[in-house]
Amino acid sequence: MVQVWNPNGKYRVVSTKPMPGTRWINLLIEQDCRVEICTRQKTILSVEDIIALIGDKCDGVIGQLTEDWGETLFSALSRAGGKAFSNMAVGYNNVDVNAANKYGVAVGNTPGVLTETTAELAASLSLSAARRIVEADEFMRAGLYDGWLPNLFVGNLLKGQTVGVIGAGRIGSAYARMMVEGFKMNLIYYDLYQATRLEKFVTAYAEFLKANGEQPVTWKRAASMDEVLREADVISLHPILDKTTYHLVNKERLAIMKKEAILVNCSRGPVIDEVALVEHLKQNPMFRVGLDVFEDEPYMKPGLADLKNAVVVPHIASASKWTREGMATLAALNVLGKIKGYPVWSDPNQIEPFLNENVPPPAASPSIVNSKALGLPVSTSRL
Ligand SMILES: NC(=O)c1ccc[n+]([C@@H]2O[C@H](COP(=O)([O-])OP(=O)(O)OC[C@H]3O[C@@H](n4cnc5c(N)ncnc54)[C@H](O)[C@@H]3O)[C@@H](O)[C@H]2O)c1
Numbered sequence: 001m002v003q004v005w006n007p008n009g010k011y012r013v014v015s016t017k018p019m020p021g022t023r024w025i026n027l028l029i030e031q032d033c034r035v036e037i038c039t040r041q042k043t044i045l046s047v048e049d050i051i052a053l054i055g056d057k058c059d060g061v062i063g064q065l066t067e068d069w070g071e072t073l074f075s076a077l078s079r080a081g082g083k084a085f086s087n088m089a090v091g092y093n094n095v096d097v098n099a100a101n102k103y104g105v106a107v108g109n110t111p112g113v114l115t116e117t118t119a120e121l122a123a124s125l126s127l128s129a130a131r132r133i134v135e136a137d138e139f140m141r142a143g144l145y146d147g148w149l150p151n152l153f154v155g156n157l158l159k160g161q162t163v164g165v166i167g168a169g170r171i172g173s174a175y176a177r178m179m180v181e182g183f184k185m186n187l188i189y190y191d192l193y194q195a196t197r198l199e200k201f202v203t204a205y206a207e208f209l210k211a212n213g214e215q216p217v218t219w220k221r222a223a224s225m226d227e228v229l230r231e232a233d234v235i236s237l238h239p240i241l242d243k244t245t246y247h248l249v250n251k252e253r254l255a256i257m258k259k260e261a262i263l264v265n266c267s268r269g270p271v272i273d274e275v276a277l278v279e280h281l282k283q284n285p286m287f288r289v290g291l292d293v294f295e296d297e298p299y300m301k302p303g304l305a306d307l308k309n310a311v312v313v314p315h316i317a318s319a320s321k322w323t324r325e326g327m328a329t330l331a332a333l334n335v336l337g338k339i340k341g342y343p344v345w346s347d348p349n350q351i352e353p354f355l356n357e358n359v360p361p362p363a364a365s366p367s368i369v370n371s372k373a374l375g376l377p378v379s380t381s382r383l
């Protein structure tokens with residue numbers, strides 16, 4: 001149930017799951033780590049399972065977003081001499097960072113490497129919902145197709161419609177660009193901060209279209225989230241999950257959306273009140289959703305699985321080979337960097353140097369979310 005690499009390594013690093021690729025293992029071994037990988041056939045490990053893996057001596061752990069990293073685990077890791085933990089994910093709502101701070105444990109995450117992959121899945125769900133692809137596929141497989149009909153699986157055209165993005169950070173902005181450039185949609189977004197680069201991109205693209213004699217696209221930064229919900233035809237959710245975004249989309253907000261709108265969620269399940277969503281989908285058959293994440297994963301709220309106006313996939317937004325191998329590498333290097341006393345990389349949005357397989361990675365932890373709280377040194381090397 002535990003696979004061991006480099007048994008005589010000085011530092012003991014535990015991974016709670018096998019992760020894609022071998023580069024992450026090799027990078028740890030090269031720096032004198034003994035790597036232990038839990039191969040148990042149990043998808044979600046409990047706190048007790050992980051305490052057993054940590055044991056009496058453990059320098060660092062690479063964990064997963066399904067695990068509850070709070071007071072109990074950070075105190076166990078600290079007792080075992082551990083100073084580093086990394087989620088193999090960019091989101092870290094499963095981690096109590098205050099508890100990690102209390103025990104002086106660095107918390108890593110894996111931004112950037114999954115931005116485009118996740119945005120592509122959000123775009124796929126938008127198209128699947130707009131063009132009713134899953135319904136049509138099921139229809140074909142059921143042998144129900146007996147000839148072309150003018151009204152068969154009529155869906156929504158995206159061109160010229162408005163795409164709304166809630167949370168225009170790395171992934172939200174990448175998704176917005178795909179929808180604006182790929183389908184010539186107008187953009188409305190809501191974020192706590194101005195997405196200047198995104199705005200500049202849409203402005204430049206509009207000028208390009210105008211110069212080509214085509215209808216230019218437009219953009220607007222909404223003053224409120226409700227403005228986006230009222231105006232957009234396709235809305236994609238990309239904020240972090242915290243107290244401010246829990247049930248951001250609730251019964252009242254669903255009611256102000258267009259009856260034929262499409263709602264996509266590739267952020268975290270609890271950003272939507274899923275019970276309210278199921279009811280809304282039942283009452284509004286032309287309203288469609290594409291969901292990668294669910295409020296009580298791995299479960300869906302009762303009724304959701306029966307609804308034809310919902311496309312559902314099992315939290316696979318970052319699931320491309322390149323991205324998942326890159327996530328494993330970043331997570332391993334976060335832990336390794338802390339163990340070796342390296343500084344923290346100066347810009348977690350510029351992690352490309354860690355992903356180049358042809359050269360050794362920089363001597364730094366790519367992304368430590370509590371580096372300031374722990375007073376960790378920051379790398380001075382620039383790209
Ligand atoms: N489904 C998946 O597999 C998958 C993959 C990657 C990331 N994610 C989720 O996507 C999230 C975003 O990732 P990212 O790399 O784009 O992060 P990011 O930090 O670049 O972007 C998040 C954005 O949300 C904004 N935001 C925060 N609170 C908000 C609020 N109350 N209202 C509106 N906007 C708000 C922030 O200002 C920021 O711009 C992650 O935290 C993770 O939970 C899911």
Ligand SMILES: O=C(O)[C@H](O)CO
Nearest residue numbers: 088089090091114318
């Ligand atoms: O936060 C994340 O990274 C995802 O949910 C998994 O890729």
